[in-house]
Amino acid sequence: MREKPLQYCFGPVQSRRLGVSLGVDLVPHKTCTLNCVYCECGRTTLLTDEIKEYVPTKDVIQELDSILRQNPLLDVVTFSGSGEPTLHSGIGTIIDHIKSNYRYKIAVLTNGTLLWNKDVRRRLYNADIVVPSLDAATESTFKKLCRPHISLTLNTIIEGIAQFKKEYGGLLILEIFIVPGINDLLPELQALADAARFIQPHRVQLNYLDRPGTEQWVKKARVVDLTTYAKFFTPIPVDIPGTPLYRVLELSLPLKEMILATIERRPSTVEDLAYSLGKETHIVEKILDELTQQGIVKYYDEARGRFYRKL
Numbered sequence: 634m635r636e637k638p639l640q641y642c643f644g645p646v647q648s649r650r651l652g653v654s655l656g657v658d659l660v661p662h663k664t665c666t667l668n669c670v671y672c673e674c675g676r677t678t679l680l681t682d683e684i685k686e687y688v689p690t691k692d693v694i695q696e697l698d699s700i701l702r703q704n705p706l707l708d709v710v711t712f713s714g715s716g717e718p719t720l721h722s723g724i725g726t727i728i729d730h731i732k733s734n735y736r737y738k739i740a741v742l743t744n745g746t747l748l749w750n751k752d753v754r755r756r757l758y759n760a761d762i763v764v765p766s767l768d769a770a771t772e773s774t775f776k777k778l779c780r781p782h783i784s785l786t787l788n789t790i791i792e793g794i795a796q797f798k799k800e801y802g803g804l805l806i807l808e809i810f811i812v813p814g815i816n817d818l819l820p821e822l823q824a825l826a827d828a829a830r831f832i833q834p835h836r837v838q839l840n841y842l843d844r845p846g847t848e849q850w851v852k853k854a855r856v857v858d859l860t861t862y863a864k865f866f867t868p869i870p871v872d873i874p875g876t877p878l879y880r881v882l883e884l885s886l887p888l889k890e891m892i893l894a895t896i897e898r899r900p901s902t903v904e905d906l907a908y909s910l911g912k913e914t915h916i917v918e919k920i921l922d923e924l925t926q927q928g929i930v931k932y933y934d935e936a937r938g939r940f941y942r943k944l
């Protein structure tokens with residue numbers, strides 16, 4: 634169990650739509666129903682479908698209260714992180730608590746694999762935005778890309794997301810992560826588009842690799858190709874995020890802690906961090922150099938630049 638049930642993030646991938654976001658991670662690092670080849674948080678260490686109280690719900694609420702009572706300048710509290718948030722049985726209680734006591738919107742970024750379960754669906758009813766992902770609509774590609782827990786089948790997942798859309802009153806955005814050579818082939822795109830039309834989300838978001846994935850062979854899709862793929866999903870509106878719009882979350886954390894909290898969740902370049910935290914690159918670079926020398930972070934070089942990760 635992690636020391637702190639909450640982690641702070643500074644604009645997740647969906648931040649173009651979600652605005653300034655407080656990220657809440659309810660399960661231990663890389664506890665997930667999937668082990669996606671493109672996961673930017675690394676390989677899943679606990680592949681499970683067990684729904685339980687991974688961290689005490691009351692502790693999460695207490696910690697959230699200590700932050701939200703300060704009226705931080707944020708638009709949304711986002712349940713996401715480096716694992717699957719609906720694995721936590723207390724997510725509904727936590728969402729309801731925030732809705733009853735604060736003015737912030739709530740978003741849940743989920744891999745959608747547990748929405749076949751009516752208790753899980755009910756827990757998310759009070760969220761304002763739910764973003765389930767669906768990266769494949771054929772069983773073989775689903776297994777290749779997402780390497781699911783043995784109990785999961787694709788049809789059940791698609792039906793679960795569609796059922797949730799029928800019952801849920803908020804905004805539902807279906808996220809599809811495109812991995813070139815795997816799910817961008819014509820039959821795969823057609824199957825994905827058919828599944829999306831069955832689910833009837835308000836919008837589809839086509840996503841692509843921004844940071845190194847779990848498997849080295851995963852390549853970044855070209856934005857120009859995503860624009861072509863968007864046409865498959867007619868009449869559903871499709872978003873293609875550009876460079877994520879990071880904004881500073883005004884919490885009273887020292888810069889060093891904000892940097893560590895960010896790279897613990899997602900490896901980042903100096904430029905990513907400087908932009909997301911609203912600081913000069915040389916200031917961020919200096920702190921990262923110190924942290925590297927202290928053995929707290931390490932870096933590795935990728936096509937997009939030098940990425941720093943917390944050890």
Ligand code: SF4
Binds near residue numbers: 668671677717
């Ligand atoms: S991308 Fe999301 S669903 Fe896939 S392994 Fe990572 S945390 Fe789990």
